[in-house]
Amino acid sequence: MVPEEENDGLLDAERHQARHTIAARAQLFPVAEKFVSLNGEGLAAGRPAAFIRFAGCNMWCTYCDTRWANHPLVEVEGWSVPQLLAWVAETGVSCVTLTGGEPLLQPYLPDLVQALLAVSDPRPLRVEIETNGSRDLEPMAHLREVCAEAGLPGSLHFTVDWKTPTAGEAVSAAMRRENYELLDARDAVKFVVGSEEDLTFMEARADEAGLWDRCQVLVSPVWGAIEPAEIAACLIERGLDRARLQLQLHKIIWPNETKGV
Template identity: 90%
Template sequence: MVPEEENDGLLDAERHQARHTIAARAQLFPVAEKFVSLNGEGLASGRPAAFIRFAGCNMWCTYCDTRWANHPLVEVEGWSVPQLLAWVAETGVSCVTLTGGEPLLQPYLPDLVQALLSVESPRPLRVEIETNGSRDLGPMAHLREAAAEAGLPGSLHFTVDWKTPTAGEAVSAAMRRENYDVLDERDAVKFVVGSEEDLVFMERMADEAGLWDRCTVLASPVWGALEPAAIAAYLIERGLDRARLQLQLHKIIWPNESRGV
């Protein structure tokens, strides 16, 4: 069922977060699920990672494959920063993916990221934030630079969506252009494409924002809507040798699973 907050693909983030007021006041994160799997996409694709999926999103994309976690009534567990740190340590992996939903809706995300970047033993952590591109990334970018200046051992990476027309007109228009200015070679911008129109859109936006020389540009097909071969042909024909075709590994390896992968 589409939630009552839907409005042309955009959700009322404040009303959505109000569902988790008790957890927020206790400085807990509304965690929809946490698990260890392979990174299915992004620059760490194929690498085992500890995933923390937060509930709640301010968007309702047409192709969303974690819609269950975005529903206002989704069941969550409240986890504190120390509890999440302990769980990550128990997993034994050094790659942590913060996803959702929309992680940047979480008011205490900087506290969690700072703590993760401070881990030294047994290995520093590679922390990735997957964000939909509509929330202000500036504070997290400042945190990254401050952490580097302080000599924290971990590294922070951003995978930022740039919503295409297939995601919905209002969704595509909600991108914060200034977010892409804070990215560098540590980061990626992901275009989920479901048509040739989306591919043309990707090329134009990457050109206008100067993404090719700033970060990695990923083209990922809407699962079942556009064949990877069509994306490959477009990249080759247009000479887009700085873009990467990205396939969602988790959907290839575990095609019938929607959670825990």
């Protein structure tokens, strides 16, 4: 049964979080799954990474491929910052991807990120936050600068979605334009496109926000809705040589898996 909050593509984040109050009061993260896999997309695409997927999102995009983790009744495990740090250390990899759901819904995310950035043994961590573009990124951007000024060895990177019309009208309209002004060469904006309209939308938004000179611009297909060749042809014909077509590698390598990849 689909929750009634999903009707317009937006979910009530506060009501969703309230379902995890026990974990929140104990300063635990509601973790839907954690695993080691290859980064399927983003600036670290192809690199093995430790993924931490938080439950819960404030959106219900039409093409969401982790919808199970966003359902209000999804089963979660409560994990503390020290426990997650220990698990990341056990994986032996230096890339960490914080995803969801929507990571910026987690009130203790700054504590976890700061702890991850402080790791230096056996080597510093590359931490990436994947966020849907509708939540305020400023606190995390500020934390990144504070940690850099403090000399913490790790690096923090943001991959911020800019939802296209295919994601849903209300979803696309919920983007926080000020988030994109906080990005730099360490970061990426991801457009998931499913039509020619989405491609035109992507070009217009990237132009208006000055993304081409600020950060990386990634373009990914809605799986099954548009052929990658159509996107490639568009980028070439329009001279969008600063955009980067990305395919979801995990869907190519593990086409029948929806979890743990």
